[in-house]
Amino acid sequence: MSQLQRIAIAPSQLQQGQIALTKEQQHYLTRVLRLxxxxxxxxxxxxxxxxxTQLAGEQGQVLEPLVVETELPVAVTLLIALPxxxxxxxxxxxxxxxxxxxxxxxxxDRTLLQPSPQKLERWRRIxxxxxxxxxxxxxxxxxxxxxxxxSLKLTSSQKYICEAxxxxxxxxxxxxxxxxxxxxxxxxxxxxxxxxxxxxxxxSGFQAVSLGRRILRAVTAPIVALSLVSAACEV
Amino acid sequence: MSQLQRIAIAPSQLQQGQIALTKEQQHYLTRVLRLxxxxxxxxxxxxxxxxxTQLAGEQGQVLEPLVVETELPVAVTLLIALPxxxxxxxxxxxxxxxxxxxxxxxxxDRTLLQPSPQKLERWRRIxxxxxxxxxxxxxxxxxxxxxxxxSLKLTSSQKYICEAxxxxxxxxxxxxxxxxxxxxxxxxxxxxxxxxxxxxxxxSGFQAVSLGRRILRAVTAPIVALSLVSAACEV
Numbered sequence: 001m002s003q004l005q006r007i008a009i010a011p012s013q014l015q016q017g018q019i020a021l022t023k024e025q026q027h028y029l030t031r032v033l034r035l036x037x038x039x040x041x042x043x044x045x046x047x048x049x050x051x052x053t054q055l056a057g058e059q060g061q062v063l064e065p066l067v068v069e070t071e072l073p074v075a076v077t078l079l080i081a082l083p084x085x086x087x088x089x090x091x092x093x094x095x096x097x098x099x100x101x102x103x104x105x106x107x108x109d110r111t112l113l114q115p116s117p118q119k120l121e122r123w124r125r126i127x128x129x130x131x132x133x134x135x136x137x138x139x140x141x142x143x144x145x146x147x148x149x150x151s152l153k154l155t156s157s158q159k160y161i162c163e164a165x166x167x168x169x170x171x172x173x174x175x176x177x178x179x180x181x182x183x184x185x186x187x188x189x190x191x192x193x194x195x196x197x198x199x200x201x202x203x204s205g206f207q208a209v210s211l212g213r214r215i216l217r218a219v220t221a222p223i224v225a226l227s228l229v230s231a232a233c234e235v
Numbered sequence: 236m237s238q239l240q241r242i243a244i245a246p247s248q249l250q251q252g253q254i255a256l257t258k259e260q261q262h263y264l265t266r267v268l269r270l271x272x273x274x275x276x277x278x279x280x281x282x283x284x285x286x287x288t289q290l291a292g293e294q295g296q297v298l299e300p301l302v303v304e305t306e307l308p309v310a311v312t313l314l315i316a317l318p319x320x321x322x323x324x325x326x327x328x329x330x331x332x333x334x335x336x337x338x339x340x341x342x343x344d345r346t347l348l349q350p351s352p353q354k355l356e357r358w359r360r361i362x363x364x365x366x367x368x369x370x371x372x373x374x375x376x377x378x379x380x381x382x383x384x385x386s387l388k389l390t391s392s393q394k395y396i397c398e399a400x401x402x403x404x405x406x407x408x409x410x411x412x413x414x415x416x417x418x419x420x421x422x423x424x425x426x427x428x429x430x431x432x433x434x435x436x437x438x439s440g441f442q443a444v445s446l447g448r449r450i451l452r453a454v455t456a457p458i459v460a461l462s463l464v465s466a467a468c469e470v
Contacts (some may be wrong), residue, residue, distance in 0.1 A: 186369035
């Protein structure tokens with residue numbers, strides 16, 4: 001079971017076996033994922049093509065194409081406000097089964113506790129187990145918990161923040177057809193995001209959306225959001 | 236928080252404040268739900284209209300129209316093969332949040348244990364709590380566990396059985412637009428349905444569908460199926 005990290009690239013970035021990495025991709029690979037020169041990762045074009053790739057300066061050196069049948073064709077990142085108790089274990093398990101690429105646990109204004117480093121190890125172990133049981137080709141990446149405000153910097157042309165209160169359109173009506181190569185979705189804590197968090201997210205390019213008329217718990221919302229995204233990009 | 240049971244009716248069944256109940260509806264109300272003469276229930280037309288109704292012989296006597304904003308416009312029944320351990324608690328909680336009308340726990344060929352009566356009481360308590368927390372108008376009905384073969388008799392023009400193995404179309408591509416007034420979806424146990432169970436379901440009018448290319452656990456599948464149905468009938 002491969003634990004390789006994944007990035008989504010535009011087809012035009014790949015020329016003659018070399019992937020020209022954008023500044024954001026270089027930052028994500030070396031600063032967020034902490035890959036070093038020569039480390040391997042997977043480049044995916046969001047249309048079902050995958051390449052095993054090696055980091056070489058500002059480039060990715062393609063080593064070989066990969067055949068993948070149980071992975072979603074797009075990279076889905078979930079920013080999930082940490083719920084109380086052990087609820088996050090189940091979120092990691094379900095979202096891994098549903099095909100998530102990256103889970104970023106975030107600390108929000110209403111999140112009470114900074115989790116221990118042991119928790120992060122535990123979540124990564126759960127993700128590895130769930131990936132195997134659900135017959136995925138890859139283990140999703142679980143990032144270190146960061147403040148929600150920092151996670152807003154993650155770039156994608158499709159970014160959504162789910163918010164139960166307020167009269168926002170349903171996520172299902174906002175997803176592009178087809179979904180482009182990467183998508184980011186944020187779901188809130190018990191009690192919801194604060195107004196300031198929603199405003200900041202919108203200012204950072206997130207679209208505020210609803211997951212329906214009922215109030216979902218913090219542990220249910222990411223599973224529902226991912227169910228809709230997975231179904232929308234399943235062919 | 237009202238614990239009233241619900242049935243879906245065709246608009247033509249309602250005339251001058253009287254609902255002419257079909258034989259199946261009479262059986263469901265009096266045998267499955269065990270309502271008695273004079274007991275109240277809710278009739279819904281699948282298009283957002285709701286009536287508080289009283290059982291009167293082969294008729295339902297309409298008492299008053301209801302205004303409902305947090306309920307799905309259609310009646311969704313989930314037939315869920317009981318998973319191992321306490322996993323069903325979380326299934327009841329999540330499905331209640333997502334708007335399920337009726338949960339029928341079923342015993343399948345690969346379900347090992349008949350649950351104790353205490354479990355049923357516990358699930359009903361969880362459903363009542365979750366309905367309140369998610370701001371629903373009604374508490375879903377949790378039926379007594381029955382053999383899957385018996386549950387196949389439930390009638391609806393839209394019946395689906397989710398099966399991970401085999402090359403079935405995705406549920407999202409099989410749901411009618413719009414979803415008619417009631418829908419039944421069956422999800423399997425750890426290890427999946429047996430071939431005989433799938434064959435029997437198909438012979439009883441169920442359509443076999445997939446929930447995606449990855450293998451979902453028994454506790455994840457009903458949440459995913461219901462997420463898609465809820466989103467599809469949300470306006």
